[in-house]
Amino acid sequence: MKLLIVEDEQKLRSQLSQALEQQAYKIEQAKDGEEALYMGLEYPIDLAIVDLGLPKINGVEVIKRWRKAGIVFPILILTARGNWQDKVEGLDAGADDYLVKPFHLEELFARVKALIRRFGGHASSELIFGNITIDLSAKQVALSGQSLELTAYEYNTLEYLIHHSDKPVSKKELTEHLYDQDYDRDSNVIEVFIGRLRKKLDPSGELNPIKTVRGQGYRFELTKETKG
C-alpha cells in the first residue's frame, strides 16, 4: 500500500514515514500543498495523511482540489489546533478521518488500517474466506486456524488484491502500489509473489484463490463470509 504523507515539519514527516515504513507501507512525502497536490494527482496513492497547516496551499484546499479532480483515495487529516471548525472543514472538503496532534503512532496505524479497510468495502478487520482468515488489523493470515508465515511484500500483495477484488489488478498496478516510485518495473517479482501466495493459501490446489485474468492481471476470487 502506498501512502502519501503531507507534512511541512520535516522532522515529524520523516518520523511518520519511518514508522509507517516499518508497518510495511510504501511512503511518498510532500512538504507543502503544491507538491502534495501534484503527487496526489500523479502518483498511485492508496491513502494520504495531510496536515491542515501547510505552506503554499493549505491542507483543506489541497483536499478540495483532489476531490474535484476525481481522486477517491481515503484521506486522514492531521490538525494541530484540534478545534472542531478545522476538523469539520477538513471532513467537509473530502477527508475521511482526523487525528489531532500530538497523537500516538498506534492510533495513527489503527486509523490508517481502518481507512484502507473501509475503502476496500470491508466493515470488519477480520475477513474470512472459507478456511482462510485474514486479520487486517494485525496483518496476519491464517489457514484452517494455523498462522501462515508471509513476507511483508506477500501480505501487501494479498491485501491489495482483497481490497480490489471487484476487478482484475494488473502487474503494473501492483508494482506501483507495492514498491517505491523508482522501482524497476520490468521485474517479474510480482509473478513470484503470486506463485508463493497461491502455494501458501492453497497447498492442495483446490481453492484457486488468486485467478489469472488473461491480458488483465490477477483477481482474488474467494467470497467473504459474514462473521457470526
Add this chain to the structure above:
Amino acid sequence: MSIISINSIRGRLIVASLILLPLVCGVLAWSLDKAYSISLLQSQQRQMLLQTYALMAAAEIEGTTLWLPEQMTDDQLNQLSSDTFAIVVSESSNTSNVIWQSLSASDKLIDSIGNGKPLPTGQLNFSTMSIGLEKYFILQYAVEWETDLGQVLPFQFMVFENRAASDQQLFEYRSVLWWWLGGIALSLVLLQLVILRWGLHPIEGLIDDLSAVQQGKADSLSGRYPNELTVMTGSINQLIQHESKQRERYRHTLADLAHSIKNPVAIIASVLDGAKINAKQQSQSEQVWINDIAEQNERINQIVSYQLNRAVGGSAAPFNKAILIKPVCEKIVSALKKVYSDKSMQVTLTIEEEASFRGDNGDLMELLGNLLDNAFKYGRQNINIIVKGSATDLDFSIEDNGPGMSDNEKLQLVQRGERADTALPGQGIGLAVVNDIVVNYGGQLLLDNSSLGGLKVSISFNWR
C-alpha cells in the same frame, strides 16, 4: 396606548409639555383678561368723563345757584330706566345738597348714594358702588364756580353708569378667550406629540437597530441617523468591528501558537512511541524513563490544548451574532458519520428552525463537536438531538444509547473543567471544554441518564 413613563425621553417631554402648555396658556389668558379689563375700565372712564364735561358745558350760574337744563343732549340722561344717570351736588362747608339730577335718575335710589365722597377741587374719582341690587361705575368731579360777584362756589358733578353692560362685555370676551386658548392649547399638545414622534423617530430607529444587533440579527447599526447620532452610532459600529477583528486576530495568533507548540510535542510523542515499539532493545530503567517523559508530554499537550481552547472562547457579550443551530449541527453530524461510518449510527435530529446560539461560531462548533463526538464514540447505535429555542432562550439535549456514566463520573467530568492540569493522562478534555463554554455564556449543563440507556447531556442558555 402605552402608559407615559418618566424614565423615557418621550415620557419626560410629554409630561413637560402637559405641565408647561396649560401654565403658559393660563398666564397668557390672565394677561389678556387683565389688559382687556383695564382697557374696558379706561374706556368707561373716558366716556363718563365726556358726559361730565357735557354736563359742565350745559351748566350756567345764576346768582349763587348753578342751573342745568332738564333735557340734556345725551338721551341716556333723559330716559327713565336708563343705565346712565347724573347728579350735581352743591358743597358747602358742612353739608352737600343735590341741586340737579337727570331725568334718568328719577327711578334710582339716589338717596342711598349719600352726598358722595368729598373731593378736593379739580380732583377726579372713578370707582364702583352698589345702589340697591345694582352695581354702578361712578365718576366724581369736584369743581369751583366763580359767580359774577366774584364768589367761588364748590360743586361736584357725579355721573353713574350701570356695570351690567360692561360686566356682560367682559364675560363674553372671557368666554371667547378661553375657548380660543383651550383650542390653541389642545392643538399645541397634539402638534407637540407629532413633533415628538418625528423628532424621536431616529432614536426609536436606533433602538430597534441596536436591539437587532443585540439579538444577533444584524452585524452593525446600518440605518440612516441624524447628525447628532452619527458620532455615537459610528463609535458603536467601530466597537463591534474592533471586537470581532480582535477575536479573529486572537484566533489566528492562537492557531499559529498551537501549530508551533503542537508540532514539537507531536515529534516528541512520535519519538517516544517509536522507542516504545522497540522496547525489547531497552533496559527496564530506560523504559520507565521513556514512559515518564511520554506521560509528561501528554500532560503538556492536554494543558496546552485546554488553555488554547479557553483563551479563544467567547462569552455572553451584548453584540454577539445569532448563529442558527440546525445547519451547524447537520454539518457536524455529517462529518462524524463519515468518521464513524463503521458504526452506522442512527441520528435523530429534532431542531427548531429558529433555534440559535448567540455567541462565537467557534464556540458553538466546539460545544456541539465535543458532545456529538462523545455520543458517536460511546453510543451503540442511536443518538437523539433535540434543540428548542427562541430569540432569548436555547435548550438542547444530546443523548445516546451507550454505556452511560455513574454519578461519580458525571461529577468528576464536569468539575474537571475547573482544573484541566489535574486531568489524568488519557482522559479527554472535551466535556471540560464544553462545561467551560457553557459557564462563560452563563448557561447550565446537566448530565443525566438517557431513556435510550446511555448519557443525556442537557444544556440551556438564557440570553435575556
